[in-house]
Amino acid sequence: MDLFETFFNLEVLARSFPMLLKGLWLTLELGAASILAGLVLGLALCMMRLYAVSPVRILTRIYIDVFRSIPLLVLLIIVYYALPFIGVRLSPFVSAMTALTMVSGAYTAEIFRSGIEAIPKGQFEAAAALGLGHRQTMVDVILPQSIRMVIPPLTNNSINVVKDTALASVVAMPDLLKQATQAQALAANPSPLIGAAAIYLAFLLPLVLLVSRLERRLSRGKA
Amino acid sequence: MPGYISIRNLQKYYGHYHALRGIDLEIARGEVVCVVGPSGSGKSTLIRCINRLEDFSTESAIHVDSVPVLPGANLAKVRAEVGMVFQSFNLFPHLTVRQNIMLAPRRVRGTSKTAAAAQADQLLARVGLASQAEKYPSGLSGGQQQRVAIARALAMEPQVLLFDEPTSALDPEMVGEVLDVMRDLAQTGVTMVVVTHEMGFARQVADRVIFMDGGEVIESAPPAEFFSAPRETRTRNFLHAVLDH
Numbered sequence: 001m002d003l004f005e006t007f008f009n010l011e012v013l014a015r016s017f018p019m020l021l022k023g024l025w026l027t028l029e030l031g032a033a034s035i036l037a038g039l040v041l042g043l044a045l046c047m048m049r050l051y052a053v054s055p056v057r058i059l060t061r062i063y064i065d066v067f068r069s070i071p072l073l074v075l076l077i078i079v080y081y082a083l084p085f086i087g088v089r090l091s092p093f094v095s096a097m098t099a100l101t102m103v104s105g106a107y108t109a110e111i112f113r114s115g116i117e118a119i120p121k122g123q124f125e126a127a128a129a130l131g132l133g134h135r136q137t138m139v140d141v142i143l144p145q146s147i148r149m150v151i152p153p154l155t156n157n158s159i160n161v162v163k164d165t166a167l168a169s170v171v172a173m174p175d176l177l178k179q180a181t182q183a184q185a186l187a188a189n190p191s192p193l194i195g196a197a198a199i200y201l202a203f204l205l206p207l208v209l210l211v212s213r214l215e216r217r218l219s220r221g222k223a
Numbered sequence: 224m225p226g227y228i229s230i231r232n233l234q235k236y237y238g239h240y241h242a243l244r245g246i247d248l249e250i251a252r253g254e255v256v257c258v259v260g261p262s263g264s265g266k267s268t269l270i271r272c273i274n275r276l277e278d279f280s281t282e283s284a285i286h287v288d289s290v291p292v293l294p295g296a297n298l299a300k301v302r303a304e305v306g307m308v309f310q311s312f313n314l315f316p317h318l319t320v321r322q323n324i325m326l327a328p329r330r331v332r333g334t335s336k337t338a339a340a341a342q343a344d345q346l347l348a349r350v351g352l353a354s355q356a357e358k359y360p361s362g363l364s365g366g367q368q369q370r371v372a373i374a375r376a377l378a379m380e381p382q383v384l385l386f387d388e389p390t391s392a393l394d395p396e397m398v399g400e401v402l403d404v405m406r407d408l409a410q411t412g413v414t415m416v417v418v419t420h421e422m423g424f425a426r427q428v429a430d431r432v433i434f435m436d437g438g439e440v441i442e443s444a445p446p447a448e449f450f451s452a453p454r455e456t457r458t459r460n461f462l463h464a465v466l467d468h
């Protein structure tokens with residue numbers, strides 16, 4: 001059998017394309033929702049990690065470390081297959097989004113923290129000396145400066161989240177990968193899988209390149 | 224009678240290090256006080272306690288205009304009345320010069336945008352930077368940045384201005400422009416506490432010069448007396464060292 005016919009069967013690809021598109025749409029939805037929720041969770045965790053009273057600070061730190069350590073697949077399976085034993089039954093989409101958000105939030109919190117800690121102490125002092133409160137200092141002085149610095153690592157994290165959405169196929173969510181494996185089974189041909197890989201690349205490769213460019217620009221700005 | 228700024232038994236520890244050893248100081252309204260002394264003597268620590276950028280022990284008390292400088296709700300009030308100018312300027316790099324000056328009036332006093340902008344432009348004119356409002360701090364020289372920092376502090380219309388070596392980070396040719404602005408300020412009746420190595424400035428502008436060493440106030444006298452007839456040996460040694468070159 002011809003290798004090209006096997007992996008790049010255009011007819012099979014064309015036939016499975018609508019399925020792949022549907023999967024892509026779900027993948028993007030899941031990715032975007034988890035990234036956004038992860039940003040909100042991450043900012044909240046970061047503020048607690050840095051500024052809450054000490055017991056909350058310690059708990060937040062434990063959360064962050066635990067969720068950066070646990071394999072996402074394990075977490076996902078716990079959320080989807082273990083929670084029903086205590087009566088919590090979540091749809092595949094919500095399960096996947098919950099797991100992705102919990103982990104993304106932990107990473108995002110650490111990214112925000114590094115961005116805040118990179119701001120010189122004098123900026124906090126100048127704001128305090130002017131009579132700005134903690135919240136105003138954060139919103140008007142610190143975070144706008146941190147954001148520039150954390151855009152490359154946040155984009156990196158977003159890339160990881162989108163990649164990790166593929167794990168949702170194990171909880172029967174019809175995402176891009178799941179659709180591709182189904183199309184492959186239907187056609188008895190692996191071309192849809194290659195198609196899915198190409199679609200992932202088409203979305204994520206530009207982002208990877210963008211991060212490199214941003215990082216280069218930021219490091220030049222510092223010099 | 225307690226002064227406008229009243230410092231009683233100020234004790235400051237950094238861990239086990241005793242940085243301020245019981246400072247008592249009364250500063251009158253409108254007085255210009257220059258604080259001099261060797262490196263590590265506690266000058267910065269002293270003025271940073273006045274707006275409580277540094278915490279100090281509970282046995283100590285600082286009042287500004289009779290308001291105790293304690294953590295909590297009062298602190299914002301005190302800080303709004305007490306402006307500070309830092310050695311390293313600490314302008315906000317993501318804001319333009321005008322926005323730097325407008326920020327605190329807008330957020331703390333609730334001044335309208337137009338009023339804050341007009342005030343910023345007025346202050347910029349006063350420090351000789353009328354044409355620089357749209358620039359970002361990184362586009363200014365050190366001397367210009369420090370003048371913006373002074374304008375930023377003035378925007379809160381403070382009763383007290385604290386300066387921590389405002390000219391020490393500047394190239395020599397820019398020291399004069401900043402000292403000139405400070406000299407003008409001293410005429411306006413604002414209370415000033417200036418940590419400085421500029422003995423000429425202290426001699427001409429200060430109402431009183433304070434010499435610190437080892438976390439204590441060693442001598443406090445009007446400049447004429449301080450520079451020509453210091454009472455303490457440590458003051459004399461210090462003046463010898465700094466005035467001889």
Ligand SMILES: Nc1ncnc2c1ncn2[C@@H]1O[C@H](COP(=O)(O)OP(=O)(O)OP(=O)(O)O)[C@@H](O)[C@H]1O
Pocket residue numbers: 237240242260261262263264265266267268269
């Ligand atoms: N954050 C800190 N932690 C520990 N020790 C400190 C801290 N800040 C200051 N010190 C110590 O306290 C003492 C007084 O410091 P301070 O900065 O007030 O001196 P200074 O008179 O302003 O000196 P300089 O002329 O060098 O600015 C110094 O011995 C310094 O090492």
Ligand SMILES: [Mg+2]
Pocket residue numbers: 266267268387388
């Ligand atoms: Mg100092």
